[in-house]
Amino acid sequence: MKIKQLSVFLENKRGRLYEALKALADSNINIRALSIADTSEFGILRMIVTDPEKAKEILEKNEFTVKLTNVIAMAVKDKPGGLAEALKYLYDANINIEYIYAFVEKSGEKAVVVLRTENLDKTISILQESNIKLLTWDDVLAL
Amino acid sequence: MPFWNKEIETLERKKLRELQFERLQKTLRKVYQKVPHYKTKFNQAKIKPSDIKNLEDIYKLPFTTKEDLYVDYPFGLLTVSIDKLIRLHTSSGTTGKPKAIFFSKKDINNSAELIARCLVMTGAQRGEILQNSMTYGLFTGAFVMHYGAEKVGILVIPAGPGNTERQINLMRDFGTNMLHITPSYALYLASVIYDKGFDPKRDFKLKRAYLGAEPYSEETRRKIENMLGIDIYNCYGLTEMNGPGVGFECPYKSGLHIWEDNFLMEIINPETGEPVPEGEIGELVLTTLNREAMPLIRYRTRDLTRVIPEPCSCGRTHRRITRILGRSDDMFIVKGVNIFPQQIEQILMSIKGVAQNYQIVLESYDEMTIKVEIDRELFDGKIERLVKLKEEIIDKIRSATMVKPKVELLEPGTLPVSEGKAKRVIDNRTI
Numbered sequence: 001m002k003i004k005q006l007s008v009f010l011e012n013k014r015g016r017l018y019e020a021l022k023a024l025a026d027s028n029i030n031i032r033a034l035s036i037a038d039t040s041e042f043g044i045l046r047m048i049v050t051d052p053e054k055a056k057e058i059l060e061k062n063e064f065t066v067k068l069t070n071v072i073a074m075a076v077k078d079k080p081g082g083l084a085e086a087l088k089y090l091y092d093a094n095i096n097i098e099y100i101y102a103f104v105e106k107s108g109e110k111a112v113v114v115l116r117t118e119n120l121d122k123t124i125s126i127l128q129e130s131n132i133k134l135l136t137w138d139d140v141l142a143l
Numbered sequence: 144m145p146f147w148n149k150e151i152e153t154l155e156r157k158k159l160r161e162l163q164f165e166r167l168q169k170t171l172r173k174v175y176q177k178v179p180h181y182k183t184k185f186n187q188a189k190i191k192p193s194d195i196k197n198l199e200d201i202y203k204l205p206f207t208t209k210e211d212l213y214v215d216y217p218f219g220l221l222t223v224s225i226d227k228l229i230r231l232h233t234s235s236g237t238t239g240k241p242k243a244i245f246f247s248k249k250d251i252n253n254s255a256e257l258i259a260r261c262l263v264m265t266g267a268q269r270g271e272i273l274q275n276s277m278t279y280g281l282f283t284g285a286f287v288m289h290y291g292a293e294k295v296g297i298l299v300i301p302a303g304p305g306n307t308e309r310q311i312n313l314m315r316d317f318g319t320n321m322l323h324i325t326p327s328y329a330l331y332l333a334s335v336i337y338d339k340g341f342d343p344k345r346d347f348k349l350k351r352a353y354l355g356a357e358p359y360s361e362e363t364r365r366k367i368e369n370m371l372g373i374d375i376y377n378c379y380g381l382t383e384m385n386g387p388g389v390g391f392e393c394p395y396k397s398g399l400h401i402w403e404d405n406f407l408m409e410i411i412n413p414e415t416g417e418p419v420p421e422g423e424i425g426e427l428v429l430t431t432l433n434r435e436a437m438p439l440i441r442y443r444t445r446d447l448t449r450v451i452p453e454p455c456s457c458g459r460t461h462r463r464i465t466r467i468l469g470r471s472d473d474m475f476i477v478k479g480v481n482i483f484p485q486q487i488e489q490i491l492m493s494i495k496g497v498a499q500n501y502q503i504v505l506e507s508y509d510e511m512t513i514k515v516e517i518d519r520e521l522f523d524g525k526i527e528r529l530v531k532l533k534e535e536i537i538d539k540i541r542s543a544t545m546v547k548p549k550v551e552l553l554e555p556g557t558l559p560v561s562e563g564k565a566k567r568v569i570d571n572r573t574i
Contacts, residue, residue: 007522009517009529009554010554011552015438037528038526039530041551041552042529042552044525044526044529047411063554063556064554065517065519067522067523067524069523069524098525109253112558
């Protein structure tokens with residue numbers, strides 16, 4: 001149920017984000033979801049891509065500092081309160097969310113969000129017990 | 144633990160200090176009487192040898208700098224006549240004439256005596272073989288080690304540097320146990336040994352190596368130790384003070400013992416000349432206490448280090464200094480505070496998450512920016528981690544230097560790679 005996310009350290013330097021994305025584009029790697037966490041001087045680019053291992057290799061070859069981390073992708077109802085409902089289960093179980101961001105989505109029934117918490121295994125079991133749909137890697141690729 | 148001269152090496156501090164003072168007085172009286180240049184300097188400072196009533200009074204005496212060595216060059220600082228001299232060694236000055244240091248028979252014997260202490264301290268003994276791969280010549284390094292090893296009864300192979308193939312053959316044929324060698328050559332030699340497919344443990348009888356004459360890092364030491372499966376001892380010296388054997392590591396390898404019965408050491412602030420509190424970084428200043436031909440009073444070595452005041456587990460009472468941290472000429476001032484790049488480096492290297500490379504950028508007199516590359520291995524994708532890392536760097540540098548730096552975290556590989564001497568300080572300030 002865990003899926004692989006790429007985290008890339010980005011110095012606050014002109015063109016650095018472009019260079020990272022260009023490197024992936026040149027190798028025909030598609031980005032499924034993306035978010036940037038930033039401070040005034042540096043940031044971390046987080047991505048779900050079609051081939052994370054290859055993407056890591058390519059970025060490292062281009063001198064980027066990259067880490068693969070496990071995250072969860074969950075599908076919530078695409079209507080008001082859909083995400084809130086899912087998060088309520090985690091809140092009740094006292095699980096802290098480190099970060100969360102949304103997926104690129106084509107068809108509108110479900111909204112997909114990427115989630116990283118302090119305890120992924122516990123998060124998975126709680127969400128599954130609560131009948132929240134978690135995406136497998138195949139689901140992610142099929143999106 | 145073996146000793147060459149246990150009585151003097153473990154002499155209790157009080158007695159050691161008494162001996163130092165006795166020898167200091169003798170030395171001062173001698174240079175005042177016999178060296179016009181010293182007499183003039185003392186007179187200018189309005190001080191006579193008899194004004195020095197204890198070791199602390201040494202601060203009243205003027206320093207000797209390398210410029211003083213060129214006054215009345217080359218024989219001007221001698222306290223004996225030329226017929227008492229048996230050796231000249233020189234140290235390459237970066238400009239112009241070399242520094243000329245003369246030794247009497249007693250001085251040569253004494254410098255060998257100090258090396259004998261050093262060698263025995265590391266476990267070397269009669270019956271072992273030392274391959275001396277330092278340059279025999281005007282440079283003191285090889286000769287002082289040679290005489291000291293002979294004194295212990297060690298078989299010396301005077302190989303000199305270079306001709307790596309021959310070095311390896313000598314080591315194999317004769318079963319060399321010890322090397323005296325520069326760090327850069329040791330690293331090269333070790334890599335050739337590997338490339339030739341030797342197994343250092345099986346094919347050689349090497350136990351230890353003495354590395355000196357060039358600065359090198361703890362990392363380099365460990366690397367060579369692991370490559371060759373031996374112990375490496377850090378060795379400090381300068382031609383002006385006999386050459387090697389001024390400071391030497393014991394088996395605990397945590398700092399170099401300075402033979403305080405022969406050298407009076409001070410650590411000063413290179414800017415003000417004032418002593419720094421014990422344990423703080425500053426410039427090493429040495430006074431010879433047991434030299435016949437050419438005593439030097441408060442000689443500015445320009446080398447940065449700090450005293451390790453705690454007693455050493457080896458039982459020797461002679462205090463230790465840390466490995467040389469750099470040159471005092473590298474010092475810069477921010478917000479009126481003296482800062483050494485090595486101070487910053489030490490702090491950075493102690494912080495997990497920081498890579499080897501860093502740069503200090505000075506744009507104004509009240510701000511310093513430290514650019515630090517993050518460690519690729521320790522990047523975990525969390526922003527909090529990086530924010531904390533930055534805060535840790537700021538805090539540690541502020542508490543050590545009293546100056547709060549600006550810190551920029553950079554991607555690994557961003558800063559120019561250091562080849563030998565890296566340019567660590569970029570000073571863009573104009574007065």
